[in-house]
Amino acid sequence: MNRQSLQGVAITTMTLIVFGLIWEAGVSYFGVKPIVLPPPSAILRELFSELPWYLGHAWFTLIVTLGGFALAVVIGVALAVLIVESKLLEKTIYTVIVGLNSVPKVAIAPLFVIWMGTGAEPKLAIAFLIAVFAIVIDTVLGLKSVPADILDLGRALRGSRSMMLWRIRFPCALPSLFAGMKVAISLALVGAIVGEFVSSQRGLGYVILSAQGTFDTARVFAAVFLLAILGMLLFAAIVRIERWALPWHASQKDYSPSA
């Protein structure tokens, strides 16, 4: 880690600590009941008293999220390539996909339980379904945004269709694909939790729902806290991979042109 990112982490940590202290002081000053809003100290106590149990559920949620996300990337990119390569598919599949995207996926989550039971599969399916649209739409945009003169160059070089796709269009679309992936990873996490809400015996979604049943507010907050950390780590991981995969991308160049 370089100095700048260390500084960033330090600032974030300080902000969170100050926020926690204000929360702690506020709850105690105003005498808020723990069942409404527990103080951070109680949440942390709850979390660390049963840490392995929490981590086990977090692990399940993480696996479902990553599985749904991976499926979304593979299938989403494949769909985007088909859509861009075929006028017919653009008019059919793409229209359907854009239409489907306006259906709230949460509303069809119970269907997956009917179809796939109560194991990990329906959660994976929902995570996939929520995440895939961002991938398809951003990748299609990227594949279509190749500058005209670069396409002309490819034609002048008598490039085959697959040359044009894999050497020109696809690399050109990578920044868009990563933009889509940054959105999709957060959506996949939402999808995993929705799946666990609908029916589950595992995962942080299940922890939240069961704790709600017993008015165990500290436990709800502990699970939410873990979810926040999970979401941030997943997002940071995508940013890391992007840096590694796109060293050329203008948004991260660290030295400017000279004469």
Added chain:
Amino acid sequence: MSERAAAGIRIERVVKIFGDVGITALNEVSLDIAPGEFVSILGPSGCGKSTLLRCVAGLDTPSKGQIVVGGVPVSAPPEHLGIVFQRDALLEWRSVIDNLLLPIEFRGGDSRAVRPHAKALLRMVGLEGFEDRYPSQLSGGMRQRVAICRALVDDPMLLLMDEPFGALDALTRDQLNIELQRLWLANRKTVLFVTHSITEAIFLADRVVVFSPRPGSIADVIHVDLPRPRKLAVRTSELFHGYAGRIRTLFEGMGLLKEDE
């Protein structure tokens, strides 16, 4: 270094009408270009000179007439064509050397075997040591140099340049004119060079083809009889001024240049 013979171009009564709007971009343009000749096409913006170049490149199809490159009528982009656009059209995700090797890859050649030649080209334009940089780390002039090297790397029969220096500052433009002349003298490719700069057109070319606008047609062809290699100072010579004056008179005749009364 240069193995492949330069190709001649024959342009026969080419007409280009842009379909739905019915705009005539080119009207009965005929021109013969000898193998190894450097021809500038000079004209104001929108006179159809780029359209003519695109037709020669096989990127646009003439509505009437035909174009023959190296004895073969053009219906698709000809083989062994080098092309440079106004914007360099470099692939941002490829290093300088990998950008240069793109034509080799596209044509199924052995890019490792061509590497030394690619590096030699970069050296000729002063880009030695920049092989592994990305385009975003280069200045506009450096990027256009890479684009020119890319067009030459596969030893083309024909080099088409569409206002390649139009987006550069005047100093860089002069420098690149010198470097292009050096590359051309070393290779003697047939070059079709589209520009709207009178000075640049005369400095580089064996012949300057002056276009008149709307519909684009050839107003005059001027043979430039200046010894090579030409130095920038030649632009202040009397002979050079004579050519420039003739062209300016042509443009005045078209109503493109008007003096204050």
